Amino acid sequence: MSEQTNSDSESDVDLDVPDLDTSSDDSADEDMQTFYEQAIPMFAKDHGFDPEACTNEPVTISDFTDTQCWLNFRFKKGDLYRLKRAVAVPACMKTSQGHKFTGEEGLLVMLNRLAYPSRLSDLAGKFRRRPERLSELFRAMTDWFVERHDSFMLRESKLLEQLEEYFSDKDVVFLIYGDPAYPVSEYLITGYKGINLTADQKLLNKFMSSCREAVEWAFGKVLQYQAYLDFKKNLKILLSPVSTQYKAGVLVTNMHTCLYGCTSSRYFDCDPPTLEEYCAL
Known part of the structure; x- marks a missing residue:
């Protein structure tokens, strides 16, 4: 049964592969062209598109x-x-x-x-x-x-440079809150790390985590x-x-x-x- 199945399977995909005559470049080109004309439509049919x-x-x-x-x-x-x-x-x-x-x-x-x-x-x-x-x-x-x-x-964009230019002399400073992977700078902060955090630090982390979660919806x-x-x-x-x-x-x-x-x-x-x-x- 197994041999019969394999034989049937092979006959379904059998192509008349040419025995190329390398003595003549023109003959080889013609044989390969014939082979591709057979192979491409079969490949296309198996993969669901029409070459034409x-x-x-x-x-x-x-x-x-x-x-x-x-x-x-x-x-x-x-x-x-x-x-x-x-x-x-x-x-x-x-x-x-x-x-x-x-x-x-x-x-x-x-x-x-x-x-x-x-x-x-x-x-x-x-x-x-x-x-x-x-x-x-x-x-x-x-x-x-x-x-x-x-x-x-x-x-x-030069975002950090713009923040420094516009807010360095102001009483109110805007900060960017970023992922812990970002490097901390004067205008970019991340959540507090460690186990000995103060109550205020824990509160900030909790508050900002909800904002980070909303950003990650993207x-x-x-x-x-x-x-x-x-x-x-x-x-x-x-x-x-x-x-x-x-x-x-x-x-x-x-x-x-x-x-x-x-x-x-x-x-x-x-x-x-x-x-x-x-x-x-």
Whole structure:
């Protein structure tokens, strides 16, 4: 019974692999072309996409309805145009392999890929690209997205310098309360550590812990709206740029908050910045 099953299984996937004639380069090329013409449709069928649908014609926001935009990209259709302008997506981009794509197409692929842990073959028909091209495109777009905003937000914000400039001579000083991992400075503090804390120190820790907890709700929103980042099989260190992908997901989530708010902003009764203000930081 076992032998019969194996035989049937092999016959289902058997390909007429050519015996290549290395004496003639032209003959070998023709044989390999024949082999790929057989192999690709079978691979495509097994992985759920139609190669003929992969025309490489770039998709645009206008190709999707309002409902499709919200379900696929987590943004309303009109806001996708706004997002494209705010992040200054270039008209044309290129993967590490030299394949060109439009910035708008790259933005849509990145948003859809982050929103769901779908197989690339499941996205092939939607974006009219083969899975391997979508993989290149996703990586190129996340690299560009994170690199641009890392430089703008981390280097250019100079938040502590601004606090020192505006409040050093004032009677009232504003402090930033951070995670214990942050280095303590004149304008950035963390909770008190140790076992011999005073009553006031314990009270401050207790009061501020509720604020920290509210801020950490944002981490939950990242995984709620960027479900790809919660699918561990996709996130393999040394096999994929996990850090870059997570940063891209956080940035996209922050932009979503700028447009639609979040639990933390409502808890603190503090409106988030506009999308344009956030992207200009």
